[in-house]
Amino acid sequence: MKITERSKARRGHTRSGGLGKLGRGVAIALMTGIAPLALHASIDREASYEPVSPTVDQARANILIARQLQFTHFRDLSIDDSLSSEVFDAYLDYLDGQRVYLTQQDLERFEPLRYGLGAALKTGRLQPGFDIYNTVQQRVIERLEFALDLVNQGIDKLDFDRDESLLLDRSEASWVANQQELDELWRKRIKNAVLAQRLSDKSDEDIEKSLKRRYESQLNRSRQARSEDAFQAYMNAFAGMWDPHTSYFSPRTSENFNINMSLSLEGIGAVLQGDNEYTKVVRLVPGGPASKQGQLQPADRIVSVTQEDEDTPVNVIGWRLDEVVDLIRGPRNSVVTLEVIPASASDDSMTRTIAIKRDQVKLEEQSASSEVIQLQRDGNNYRIGVLTIPTFYADFRAMQKGDPNYKSTTRDVRQLIDELEDDGIDGLVVDLRNNGGGALHEANDLVGLFIDEGPTVQIRNANNDVQVLTDQDPTVSYDGPMVVMVNRMSASASEIFAGAIQDYGRGLVVGSQTFGKGTVQAVRPLNHGQLKITQSKFYRVSGGSTQHKGVVPDIEIPSRVDFSRIGEDALDHALPWDQIEAVPHTRYFDFSGIIDQLRKNHDERFATDPEFQLLQQEIDFLTEQRAQDYVSLNADVRAVELQQIEDTRLRIANARREIQGESTFETLEELEDWQTAQAADPDGQEDELDFILREGGHIMADMLELDRRLASIGAMETIAAQAN
Known part of the structure; x- marks a missing residue:
């Protein structure tokens, strides 16, 4: 697929539901101070949130950022109407990437800003971006209060016999039409969260405590939004138009840039980044605690953090990246437990806990x-x-x-x-x-x-x-x-x-x-x-x-x-x-003379090697899970689906242990307990030659054999030619 220099529009350039251009006159008028009244007219003032405003320093920084992007970035982009529209979509995607807070009615109020953001960003007029941010924060608060109300009414009132389902990834979905549809979406989201924990054998009392703790934590964070939060989100949506590695660091982030980007000093040794409401693992630092422990993986998303001397996990959904970093860092040899949504999970409600002993990452x-x-x-x-x-x-x-x-x-x-x-x-x-x-x-x-x-x-x-x-x-x-x-x-x-x-x-x-x-x-x-x-x-x-x-x-x-x-x-x-x-x-x-034979030899080994066959089974299983668009909210159906997943995981794990001459596990719980025990002592694990590396050795041996054969054939052809 050809990729143009302008780059493809943000996913769903028409996400606003095909709303037409409303003309520059409206957009310019909104830049002059009319927007806040228009955008906040429908806000429920009972929810306590103090709107944030831009500062003079932020406006100056905005102008400098716009100039740097236009004149020094590798990609040559103009800040025009087209880019303005893309920034508009990207900013909403940044603030509500799963389409669970805003409605189509909100987007209709935002739409007059679509083609005016560019001109405002070039001149440091930040209020339009802050107006959008404040509205989204207000909607987040309203949703979290709705969720808490529903949980407080008693999760026993939720009906799990109905044949309902929930779309897992809403990043490509349209925003719902109105608040009533949003209420219905959140009712299903809460049902999904409850059902996932029930299937993990948690009591309703524990589930209610867990959900209340999660939503209250997010609610407190949302009410404590700062001007810098809005500015950083807005600038990153803007800078991200040029490429995903161009980004703005706030003064707080800049002070600890190296630590924030790599938790290698008395931490877990992981590179993290913000991913909508979550903090996502980008990669693991080689030789670091997380890499040696072996359970945390790239693209895992962190849900909560628990310190060694505390029993209650701290839910970090919606937290700022620097605050999550500070929470994960800690004294050497202390243990931090992360609750994560694994990258392989088909459902955001499927989490696992990973205990990692903090340490320094040494050069050696x-x-x-x-x-x-x-x-x-x-x-x-x-x-x-x-x-x-x-x-x-x-x-x-x-x-x-x-x-x-x-x-x-x-x-x-x-x-x-x-x-x-x-x-x-x-x-x-x-x-x-x-x-x-x-x-x-x-x-x-x-x-x-x-x-x-x-x-x-x-x-x-x-x-x-x-x-x-x-x-x-x-x-x-x-x-x-x-x-x-x-x-x-x-x-x-x-x-x-x-x-x-x-x-x-x-x-x-x-x-x-x-x-x-x-x-x-x-x-x-x-x-x-x-x-x-x-x-x-x-x-x-x-x-x-x-x-x-x-x-x-x-x-x-x-x-x-x-x-x-x-x-x-x-x-x-x-x-x-x-x-x-x-x-x-x-x-x-x-x-070129031997590559086809090398590939043929590799394919033949792949077809007969039991470890390669298991790898392909794992890949097929993960691919099937990732392709699942919806999850059932019917308890019986969901239990059957979960059992099938657990049976597959156990079967693949036991097949691998049989290949290695190890005893198998009767249940998935036994397997997970063993994995936890192994991960707790990474230094005590025996190093085994992984089969992928072994295959690299076999390909090398193939090269040696074919090269010698070709050399021999070449020599014989030369001798024959001389004889003639």
Whole structure:
């Protein structure tokens, strides 16, 4: 599908129900102070909420942001009527992404602002955005009060014998027509929440306490809205028109930027971001507590946080990101328990609790490591070296001090390669799965360990100036056959390395399509907060960008990850893939003569390997769950559906244990108890060679066999030609 430079309109540009343009005269009039009266005319004043107003500093920052976006961002966009309309949709999506607070009547009141927001944003007139924010906050309060009233009436009055259902994902749905329809939607949402907890064997008394605690917590937060909350939401909806990595940081967020973006200092080691009402896990920090514990996953959404010395969980739905971060951080060796909606959950009411011991993420725990795997095939023994690189790191502080022994990815890998070659390896597998990137110069230097010299990556800025990073060191640490393993969480610097190895023909890339993060951001100070802005874009030496498309493996291995939710191409307004001129580079090996046979061998192993068969069953199961649009609110139907899900999970888990020679579990509860016990002691778990990595070794062995066969055939053909 072709993606234009304007970028596709926000999902559902016609979400407002096809309302027509009402003319600029109305919009301009609303910018002059009439809007607040019009927008708030129907607000129920009994609900206590004090509308927030913009400040002079925010208005100045708005003007600076608009200028930076127009004149320094990589994408060239004009703030015109079309963009104004997209900002309007994006802002409403930001504030009510699931269409559960606003009605079509509210949208009709907002509609005159659609084509006036752009002009207002260029000149620092923030009141229209604040008017929308205040109305949404008021609607949130009204909904939460409705929910509390319904729960207080007694959940025993809810009828679970009726054949009703609830749409799970309303992000593409239309807003309901009026308050009566919204009441009906929320009645179903509460029924769903109650039913989910009943099926988890919770008593009605506990369910009522839980729901009251959740709604009261959200209600208190909504009533405490600050001017900065509205400004940050509005600016992020505006900045997000250029690309999803351009965003505004409030002064509070800017003060703790590094901590807020990566909870690596006495935390859990996770990168978090706001996702409508939720805080979502973006990725796990390699070597961090959450990564080692193994249960928290990217795209999980955090519902509540419980401290070690407290029994009552704190519901964090609707909380600000920085406040959730502060709650999760804590003293080293203390335990924090997160209640999350798993990324694989088919229903937001399905949650699990994960206890993680806080710790510091040490550089040595993110370091590259190596091992040798031995494969017996048709009487031949292959020794395959494996390099695992969790991130591209460098001890910048030690470098600045002039320490000759400072740690870095390239220095560590060079030493590990020497050790592996001393062990007599036949080939090398470089494992970059879940490597989210890191230091760009380390990716450049690492490529240099495998090529004589030459370009490694191209960087193009907004002025179309192209900088080419090169390896100028002619020495090669390893010149043997290579396989590079990647997956959806391999991003940025990982994609630069994998793309270069692929372009040079130095090795095969195996796994799943990578993330597609091919842009570079800079953080620029404002008079009020900071702006993180995309300023350049990565391109491979072959000319294609790593942006949006990522690196497509030569041999693909299916993944459990939902590509529609994780990856650059899953983000709204992501910069498109494109290409520039290639730069001269050597092609070390042409795999075209053997790639079909390599894929055939892989497919045959996939068809007979029980672990691959289980992987495919898991993928099919998850795909089926994700495709479920509605959930039943009938207790009997829901119980049957839940039992089927639990039976499938238990069957797959037991099948895997049988393959590993372990005893099976009688019930899902036994399985979950065992998983919890394992996760509580990540350091005590034995490292096992995962079958995906083992397959990388088999592909390497295939390469060695086919390469020798081809060489032999070539030699015979040469001899025959000379004889004739």
